[in-house]
Amino acid sequence: MRTRWRARHVLAHQDGGHVLLRDGELVWEDDVIVYVGPRYDGPVDEDRDLGESLVLPGLIDLDALTDIDHLVLDSWSTPERGRGLQWSQDYFSNRRHDVFTPEERATVREYALVQLALHGITTYMPIASEVHSAWAEPYDELVTMAETSRRLGLRGYLGPAYRSGVNVALADGGRGVDFDEERGRAGLRDAVRFLDHLDALDDPLLTGVLLPCRIETLTEELLRATAATALDRDVLVRLHAMQGATERDLVRRTYGMTPLELLDHTGLLDTRLLIPHTSVVDRHPDVYGEDRGDLSRLARAGVSVVHCPQTSLRYGSVLHSFGAYRQAGVNLCLGTDSFPPDLVRGMDVGVHLAKVVDGRMDAAPAEHYVEAATLGGSRALGRDDLGRIEPGAQADLVAFDIGDFRDGVQDDPVRTFLLNGTARQATDSVVAGRPVLVDRGIPGVDLDDLHKRAQLLFERMREAYGERDELRRDADELFPPTFPPYRAQA
Template sequence: MKTLVTASWVIAHDGRSHVEIPDGAVLTDGDTIVDVGARAELDHHQADERIDLGDAVITPGLIDLDALTDIDHLILDSWASPDLSSGFTWSTEYFAAPRAVFDDAQRRTVREYALTQLALHGVTSYMPIASEVHSDWAETYEDSVAMAEVSAKLGLRAFLGPSFRSGVNVIGAGGRRTVAFDEEAGRRGLADALRFLDHSTRLADPLVTGVLLPCRIETLTPGLLRDVAEAAHERGVLVRLHALQGMSERDFIQHTYRRTPLQLIAESGLLSDRLIVPHGVVLDVHPEVLGNDTGDVAVLAGAGVSIVHCPLTNARYAHNLHTFGGYRAQGVNLCLGTDSFPPDLIRGIDVGTQVAKIQAGDLGRSHLAGYFEALWTGGATALHRPDLGRLAAGATADLAAFALDDFCMGVTEDPLRTLVLNGSARDAVLTMVAGRVVMRDGSIPGVDLPALRRAGQQLFDVMRAAYPERDHRHRTADELFPPVFPRR
């Protein structure tokens, strides 16, 4: 089936770079883009369906490689003092007898809620991230099977696998943070992950790709890291490893293994172009480490590692990449993720570009084009999918479109600058994956958004109420999460 999608702007790819086409059109045939160009040039094509989006910008589908597939906890824990935040981590007491806050049906609803949010925000391809705080350990084979089913029903492009770990961050009675280990749980988790790789192969669904998604590096033993590297090499699959993320991670690994996190990754055999690392912040160039370049960034670039930059979440947790432009200049493949709610990569780009200006002291060094390249072609490079992240003949028909006609959007200058400065991903009016319309004008076939919103709120309330049992001081939820102003 041929579909002609038209709008006031199209962001195409000419084989060298992205280009802006006024009054443009994209012609798809099944799951493939046949042609991209000016509307006047493509209007003669016979099409089974024509979708005119009016004053909007059509872009490659957004690629989110740290996509929230959970009920977000950042709204709770990104405001807290150190004293309060100590209550958000498992206590050693809780580690001895953890429980899953949600049952299987509730976890499935959580996934549906989160994946629906991705579709509404223009995301076409994603790798999931969910908190393990409210689980009884990490994720399971069954979790990923259920997520694949929900994702396939919606029509999103998923790179899936259960998270797994050997340990968990805990707080002792004295308030000291460390990692408590259950190495057998880590081995079971990897076995589940390998089992899901087999399941994804049997599915033979082009929208579901199995990958390995271990948890944070400090919660993995060196032995498990080596096993992951060996399995990834044998199977030829991608690995995403949360690492180089914070000073507590670095301090724990250096104290425990006499290695930096980057050295531990290298020694495990994971350094390659199949490794994807959120967030890649704490390296030698970070001011709390050395504040100068002794080669860490070059190591990542030389190995072909992809760094998932999450600028909105970084800002909310008071982190910075040092710097986006510096990593790019050394050849690191940067891609983007959201990591928290909302899954709004446009707001993320806005925050990232403003931070870049501040760091450089130069309005001309926002790297706006670089951020969009990271979003589209950087994500495609990380996934080893050159058919994604670009609108060009022969590419896969994954598209997003964002309205520019709302009065609150203001005036339009450059469509991308206008979208970033005046809009957000909530302005998405079309999400298309493999030539199929997943979302149109805020509506997703078969999804009751008001009912799903109510279910999401109920599950969030359950999650919030469970924090006191994990807190080493057993403070109430209202004590842990005080309102902005006193309530009466």
């Protein structure tokens, strides 16, 4: 079956890079693009004129939130409540439990995957909080999530997250990690079992990967076992590391080395490793404030840095800097990491943060961020058929409406869209040639009903913070309103 899209602007791929095609047409047969250009004269089975739209390669989100939003709760803080967001040691030892049932977790996953699709993401690698789980992510939950992903038609790189330790709030107000090594070993066994499950499914849209949690929550044994498994099974590993001063202090206290040195020491730098954030390296002002070789070490190892500019900003962090990582040869790709899963807003934030960090208006032009969201993601995944619109590539595409009066006047369509737009302007997407987003909706999904169910689950998650708090404060104490409530007058 041959399908054609026509649009005012198409970000095509030519001579090894993205190019802008005005009044463009693209045609795909089954799952592969067969034509990109100004006019296609051959027969098609389905024809779609998208009008004043910008068609991009499907966006690749390699730290994609597949959970209920928690940033709305934990992206602001006060000294009094900060440790209430972590497990207490008493909760770890005596009272930990799952906040949601398996059926409710399935609803959470569906809600999150639908959000990704609505924001124009076609390829994702999931991230979810383990705070409201009894430990990490069970095998059965990922099996169910894989089926939801297949039903929606997204391209997923999946695996259950696992860990051998949990960040806890200490009685003295500090932070530590409490360990249960056997739970870590069991998590890796389940991760390998899930790799076998996806191999048996043989679905080209689902690929198994290893997704251990934060580096400070893994013992040296589990890090080494992860590296060995990745090499033996030839699968990708994604591990959150170098993302904060607390993590760096915990790792140095435990192992006497930095997180980057620990990755090298355990063999993980020899894998095709993806590291979200990776901001606290030697260049960071809280470390040395100068380049002492960390970036070249990452580049030589072939590490991909999953940059999440919007989430980093909301937690008071920034990359030092996008241009420096790129110049060092580090592959940069993008993630959202939190709600909203809006890579368009993320790219815009990244462009402007880079100006502040480097003190130059040209520190990170818009096109470099678009490349990270497309070609950088394809490089990280080892897929030269993703992230580009050219004959022979997979038909993973997304169209954004840029003709609304509120979008303002237009100069360059990409630069103007990043500056004035949002991923909520996505109208249509296809993955492997099959429709996912159609006229701003997801076929077969009742968005109103899903929204109501997700709100109820969020409220339960919010209440559960009080169970874990060492001081047993309830959610209203931990999360007071921005302003006092209105009082009725007598």
